[in-house]
């Protein structure tokens with residue numbers, strides 16, 4: 001048996017990892033190597049918090065591997081390392097996103113030149129994207145029938161963790177990039193934490209999930225998105241632990257949204273940056289100016305929008321309901337193209353996932369999957385009353401509104417001292433921009 005490399009990308013765990021198990025089974029020695037850059041997301045372009053989330057994941061993975069993980073900067077270095085280590089095979093988890101597929105294809109081609117094979121094992125989905133199809137073999141374009149078909153398929157049982165005896169540390173000094181694992185301490189990560197997060201959710205919040213998941217102030221969701229996006233936990237591990245019951249069913253359906261969007265992106269690779277419904281590319285949009293800069297800083301003057309962006313900038317995560325409010329505001333109040341917001345999310349979200357991000361944006365922008373028509377325009381003020389009724393979420397992330405009690409924090413303009421701590425004034429009039437958005441939709445129909 002030869003030595004091999006196991007190439008870690010977004011599958012940073014040891015448990016329930018069939019691709020790793022296969023590498024260990026088929027090799028005498030396995031070198032575990034993670035890469036930092038990814039096409040579309042080079043490490044240096046990520047926000048500090050997103051960089052730290054990766055460092056933290058690598059550090060925990062390294063602990064799981066008994067300290068035998070090496071992190072290199074660029075995937076291209078895999079090729080030279082494979083030659084230096086004289087391996088015949090590089091194992092990796094199969095990927096389904098546009099950039100990931102391109103990356104694996106390029107590395108596979110470069111390895112082949114040196115007689116080295118790239119072996120792709122099962123990836124990070126309960127059901128592999130591309131395998132849920134209508135009876136006539138075509139893909140689903142709408143979520144509900146996708147879910148029904150997805151739910152009928154066998155998702156399999158979690159795979160036992162492999163024996164790590166064959167995993168070896170890289171002989172020094174084959175690589176000189178220092179990712180400084182220890183700097184990642186402000187982001188909690190790793191597979192042990194992922195399991196603990198799941199157990200905490202199952203022990204409490206899952207019972208009221210359907211009622212509380214939309215409340216920005218309650219933290220009623222699982223917070224598993226970071227772990228899923230870094231591959232610290234396999235969705236099959238989650239699904240195997242989800243109990244029966246109506247709330248658990250709603251939660252399972254959210255896991256299926258992740259799988260649906262992965263499927264849609266796999267079927268339409270261009271939709272990572274292009275309009276899924278191409279007619280929306282012809283719509284009249286504005287150029288990004290100072291209003292876009294205010295949106296990026298969380299200074300639009302609309303409390304729910306600003307609290308969401310500030311939650312993103314300070315924690316690397318944003319509540320799902322608020323992602324929709326913030327996204328709708330960018331597209332329908334500022335009349336900007338969704339890709340601008342998606343790029344900002346990509347830099348900052350520690351749970352960044354190309355399929356969920358691009359299609360979460362497209363859904364909100366009205367150009368994506370399912371029945372979310374363009375004319376559904378979120379009102380950032382009434383959404384606040386519904387999903388942060390006491391203003392707690394807004395006050396938590398906006399210090400300039402902390403002097404306002406209860407729901408008055410949602411409308412500082414209604415309060416005599418609303419602006420006494422210099423909270424910015426509203427950059428647009430929502431009612432007018434709503435009319436403008438609808439006018440642009442009418443215009444599109446005539447183009």
Ligand SMILES: Cc1cc2nc3c(=O)[nH]c(=O)nc-3n(C[C@H](O)[C@H](O)[C@H](O)COP(=O)(O)OP(=O)(O)OC[C@H]3O[C@@H](n4cnc5c(N)ncnc54)[C@H](O)[C@@H]3O)c2cc1C
Nearest residue numbers: 221222223224225254255258320323352353356357360361
């Ligand atoms: C504009 C926009 C951008 C988004 N970008 C991302 C992204 O980059 N990465 C990402 O993981 N999610 C993204 N989402 C989906 C969703 O907001 C997050 O998955 C969710 O907020 C994560 O929190 P949680 O783990 O507590 O979710 P829970 O409510 O506990 O859900 C459990 C899991 O189901 C999946 N899930 C839940 N809701 C969705 C959804 N609407 N679409 C796809 N999967 C879902 C996630 O993997 C999540 O971890 C985006 C949504 C929108 C509207």
